[in-house]
Amino acid sequence: MDDTIDATETDVARSEAVATNRTDRKRSLDALHQVEVSAATAGPGREIDWVSDVRGALGALEDALAVQAQNSAVSDSPLSDIEVEEPRLRNRVVQLRQRYADLRQRVGELRSQLDATAPLSLDVADVRRRLEALAGELRYQRAREADLIYEAYTVDLGAGD
Amino acid sequence: MAGRHERARFTSSERAGLDVRRADQDRTLDAIHHLEAALGSAAPGREGSWLRDVLDALDLLDEAMNEEQRNAEAVDSLLSDIARTQPRLRTRVRGLRAQYRHVRDTIEQLRGELAGRPSEASADFADIRQRLAWLLTALRHQRGRESDLIYEAYYDAFNTDIEAENAR
Numbered sequence: 001m002d003d004t005i006d007a008t009e010t011d012v013a014r015s016e017a018v019a020t021n022r023t024d025r026k027r028s029l030d031a032l033h034q035v036e037v038s039a040a041t042a043g044p045g046r047e048i049d050w051v052s053d054v055r056g057a058l059g060a061l062e063d064a065l066a067v068q069a070q071n072s073a074v075s076d077s078p079l080s081d082i083e084v085e086e087p088r089l090r091n092r093v094v095q096l097r098q099r100y101a102d103l104r105q106r107v108g109e110l111r112s113q114l115d116a117t118a119p120l121s122l123d124v125a126d127v128r129r130r131l132e133a134l135a136g137e138l139r140y141q142r143a144r145e146a147d148l149i150y151e152a153y154t155v156d157l158g159a160g161d
Numbered sequence: 162m163a164g165r166h167e168r169a170r171f172t173s174s175e176r177a178g179l180d181v182r183r184a185d186q187d188r189t190l191d192a193i194h195h196l197e198a199a200l201g202s203a204a205p206g207r208e209g210s211w212l213r214d215v216l217d218a219l220d221l222l223d224e225a226m227n228e229e230q231r232n233a234e235a236v237d238s239l240l241s242d243i244a245r246t247q248p249r250l251r252t253r254v255r256g257l258r259a260q261y262r263h264v265r266d267t268i269e270q271l272r273g274e275l276a277g278r279p280s281e282a283s284a285d286f287a288d289i290r291q292r293l294a295w296l297l298t299a300l301r302h303q304r305g306r307e308s309d310l311i312y313e314a315y316y317d318a319f320n321t322d323i324e325a326e327n328a329r
Binding site for chain 2: 037040041042043124128139142143146147151154
């Protein structure tokens with residue numbers, strides 16, 4: 001009887017943790033889409049507006065990734081749970097966290113560089129290229145995270161995207 | 162229609178062209194997001210349903226791109242107008258159209274290849290994700306270039322309209 005109650009409580013806690021993870025992923029995906037929409041608007045000839053929009057969107061993405069990292073670091077998050085309960089998957093969790101942290105840092109660096117560059121001396125094509133690389137990396141990590149959590153829990157995080 | 166610095170408002174046909182382009186781009190963007198979500202969902206252990214979702218999303222993108230390309234090729238489209246009235250931008254219009262065709266050919270080729278696999282369970286999801294990520298990057302790159310071109314072509318009209326909006 002007690003075992004059944006424990007199992008149910010674990011299931012509920014896990015569902016809540018997965019729901020939080022999905023919310024965090026949705027927030028960062030929405031922020032990424034906004035970065036891409038801003039980057040794809042006309043740049044040359046309207047650099048001041050363009051860079052202001054891109055910088056704002058990058059700031060929102062940085063914030064979203066920070067919240068995601070914070071929630072993922074708590075002890076009852078899916079990644080923390082996998083780290084403890086599934087030793088064979090521990091390395092993948094550690095790598096994933098490291099790559100997310102690197103990515104957040106790169107987003108912050110790019111935003112700081114845009115802050116420090118005079119808009120009229122900005123190379124729009126170069127900034128777009130760097131944003132594409134960041135977006136590609138973020139999507140890659142999201143897919144790896146979905147694969148990992150499916151392997152551990154048989155839950156598809158991507159179903160919430 | 163006039164070129165840069167010759168006239169400072171959108172005509173009604175240019176405005177209509179902008180609306181069509183915006184609707185096309187919104188449709189394509191929705192399709193891109195669908196495909197992205199399908200690619201980013203869990204694959205190992207559920208390769209069959211993953212691949213089916215990817216193929217459905219790729220079909221959707223193909224339809225959206227087909228429509229967008231058809232509208233961009235129409236004689237009254239913004240790109241046709243730019244090619245006709247602004248010779249200095251004609252090469253860029255040609256480049257964009259070539260890229261439209263290239264993207265559509267790539268989608269077609271990938272659809273055929275993925276749909277023709279002997280077993281869905283044998284899908285090499287890492288390879289498929291990478292190849293479709295390249296395709297989506299090319300599409301985003303194209304959107305940025307097209308926005309730059311249209312802004313450059315209708316620079317005065319854009320600024321007059323924005324000033325008018327701001328004055329309201």
